[in-house]
Amino acid sequence: MFQKVLTFFEKQSFGVCTYLADKLNMSISKIRLFFIYASFLAVGFPIVFYVLAALVLDIRHYIKKIRLRIWDL
Structure with a gap:
């Protein structure tokens, strides 16, 4: 049961932790733990940041798709 929930959230996640881990050259698990611990300490501010x-990553992905379509003409 727990494994099904875990795989669901990993497939449906936005990729924020993965993006930050790639940019900062850190492991994804450390970034995820940071968000978990920081959300307990800062009363939800990291959730707003996440x-x-x-949203920003999704907009960037959408803009890149549009640019590729324009140059395909």
């Missing part, structure tokens, strides 16, 4: 970062 959602905003997910």
Whole structure:
């Protein structure tokens, strides 16, 4: 049961932790633990940051798709 929930969230995640880990050359698990611990200490501020970062990454991904379509003409 727990494994099904874990794989669901890994497939549906926004890739914020993966993106940050690639940019900072750190492991993904350390970034995820940071968000978990920081959200307990800062009363939810990292969750707001995570959602905003997910929106920015999604918009960047959408813009890159549009640029590729334009240059295919």
